[in-house]
Every structure is written in C-alpha cells, then in structure tokens.
Amino acid sequence: MPLPIKGKTPGICQVFIETIPGGSPGCSLLQGALGHYHAVQVAETQPAKLAAFEGLFETQQGAPLIIFGIPDAEAGRTKMEIALPKMLSFVAFGDFNAEVKGLNDFPRDEWPPLAMTFYPFHLMVALGLYFIALTCWGFWLLIRNKLYDNPLFLKLAFFSIPLPFITNELGWIAAEVGRQPWVVYNLLRTADGVSITVPAYQILFSIIMFALIYVVLFSVWIFLLRKKINLGPICKGKELGLIRGLQYDHITDYLVFSDSGFNYRLCSVGWL
Numbered sequence: 001m002p003l004p005i006k007g008k009t010p011g012i013c014q015v016f017i018e019t020i021p022g023g024s025p026g027c028s029l030l031q032g033a034l035g036h037y038h039a040v041q042v043a044e045t046q047p048a049k050l051a052a053f054e055g056l057f058e059t060q061q062g063a064p065l066i067i068f069g070i071p072d073a074e075a076g077r078t079k080m081e082i083a084l085p086k087m088l089s090f091v092a093f094g095d096f097n098a099e100v101k102g103l104n105d106f107p108r109d110e111w112p113p114l115a116m117t118f119y120p121f122h123l124m125v126a127l128g129l130y131f132i133a134l135t136c137w138g139f140w141l142l143i144r145n146k147l148y149d150n151p152l153f154l155k156l157a158f159f160s161i162p163l164p165f166i167t168n169e170l171g172w173i174a175a176e177v178g179r180q181p182w183v184v185y186n187l188l189r190t191a192d193g194v195s196i197t198v199p200a201y202q203i204l205f206s207i208i209m210f211a212l213i214y215v216v217l218f219s220v221w222i223f224l225l226r227k228k229i230n231l232g233p234i235c236k237g238k239e240l241g242l243i244r245g246l247q248y249d250h251i252t253d254y255l256v257f258s259d260s261g262f263n264y265r266l267c268s269v270g271w272l
C-alpha cells in the first residue's frame with residue numbers, strides 16, 4: 001500500500017525531514033550520556049544487575065566491556081565473546097583497573113534471568129549507537145546540502161521510525177528484569193511483594209483491558225493521521241516552493257490548513 005505522504009507537498013515535508021538531522025544528533029548524543037549515567041548508578045546500587053547486563057561471571061579488576069557474546073548460566077561463562085579490555089571498569093567506575101563484581105560472587109538464587117537482561121541491554125545500547133551514527137550522518141548530509149541526494153539515508157531514516165519505541169521497551173525490560181529477584185534491592189524480594197488481596201486473574205484482566213484500549217487508541221490515531229495526510233495542507237500567501245528553495249527566512253506568512261474547504265485553521269509559521 002503506497003504511503004499517502006509519498007510525493008505529496010514535498011515542500012512542507014522537507015521542513016519536517018530536515019528537523020531530523022538538524023535536531024536529533026544532539027538528542028542521540030544526550031541519550032548516550034544519560035545511558036552512561038544510568039550505568040554508573042547501576043554499578044553503585046545494583047552490582048548483580050550490572051554483572052548480568054555485561055555477562056560478567058568472574059569478579060575482575062580491569063573488567064572488559066562485552067560488545068557481543070552468548071551468556072551461558074550453566075557453563076558459567078559468556079561464549080563467543082567480543083570485548084573491549086578494561087572498558088567496563090572505566091565506564092562504570094571511571095578507572096581502568098577498578099574491580100567489578102561478577103555473578104559468581106552472588107548467590108545463584110539472586111541472579112536475574114540472564115538472557116532477558118543481557119540481550120535487551122545489548123540491543124538497546126547497539127540501537128543507541130546506531131541512532132548516534134544515523135543522525136550524525138544526516139547532519140553531515142544536511143550541512144553539505146546533500147540530504148535529498150542520498151536515497152540510502154532517506155530509506156534508513158524512514159524505516160528507523162519505530163526503532164526508538166522498540167529501544168524504549170528494551171531499556172525497560174533490561175532495567176526491570178535485571179533487578180530481579182528484588183523489588184527493593186537487597187531488602188524485598190518480588191515473591192514477597194506480591195499482593196495477597198489482588199488475585200492474579202484481576203491483574204491479567206487489567207493488562208488485557210489496557211492492551212485493548214491502547215490498540216483502539218492507536219487504530220483511531222492511524223486512521224485520523226491518514227485522513228489528515230490525505231487532505232494535505234493548502235498553502236495561501238507565499239508559495240511553498242519557497243520552502244523548497246531553502247529560503248526559510250523569507251517565509252513569515254501563514255499556512256492555511258483546510259479540512260473540507262470551509263473549515264479553515266490558521267497556523268502561524270513565523271519560525272520558518
């Protein structure tokens with residue numbers, strides 16, 4: 001099914017396309033910095049989670065940062081490991097020789113589920129680095145006025161739209177599964193925090209209802225969005241061609257959006 005937006009009103013679409021490489025390298029880099037801050041905080045407060053994030057079994061000074069690997073809880077090691085030596089110690093404690101506790105230093109029943117912590121965490125970080133690379137590449141193309149000459153970038157940007165949502169979920173899974181078996185680290189186990197007044201079927205019912213409500217809301221949103229895009233903006237005043245010609249600073253007029261031909265809304269685009 002062709003996208004309704006394809007080939008329509010390219011002028012106004014360009015404004016939005018250009019905000020991506022224009023604004024998001026900063027956001028992606030900030031996300032990386034925040035991620036680093038998260039890691040430091042996890043190293044201090046939840047060392048077993050850090051060991052599971054990294055598939056680190058043995059306590060080590062100068063612990064490596066594992067970029068790829070297959071953690072095997074039974075064998076007690078991470079297989080096919082590709083690692084940056086000493087980097088975990090540095091990232092977590094700011095010291096290449098700092099000691100990082102491995103999983104073997106924790107009782108076996110205090111280990112988080114390993115695969116469900118390790119893989120979501122690594123995928124989140126990989127996607128975070130991908131966002132930094134993609135947005136910086138876009139920024140580079142934008143300042144060289146080559147953004148629209150690079151179909152590979154445009155395609156990647158388009159197909160990457162769902163990825164930040166997926167990354168959010170991966171981060172959440174890593175954080176929540178990674179702190180098991182504790183609700184409050186070292187104080188209250190999840191098993192002891194279970195409510196005795198709310199039975200499991202009521203929680204299941206709530207989850208199903210929430211899921212259904214969100215599916216309905218999402219479908220209505222897609223329906224309305226498609227409708228709006230199909231109608232498209234109607235431009236009065238200066239031609240949108242000007243936007244195409246990158247003369248943004250000359251456009252201080254109004255864009256008029258019309259639903260039906262009678263129902264006008266005025267939007268100031270003075271910032272253009």
Ligand code: HEM
Nearest residue numbers: 031032035036038039124125128129164167168171172175
């Ligand atoms: C660039 C590299 C990244 C690093 C190094 C990083 C690091 C981390 C760490 C260490 C945690 C665990 C926090 C905890 O358990 O308390 C975390 C959680 C999380 N991350 Fe990332 N992250 C990165 C990128 C991203 C990106 C790009 C997104 C979203 C688009 C994201 C979304 C999240 C979310 C939603 C959580 C869960 C927060 C919570 O529930 O407290 N992360 N991240």
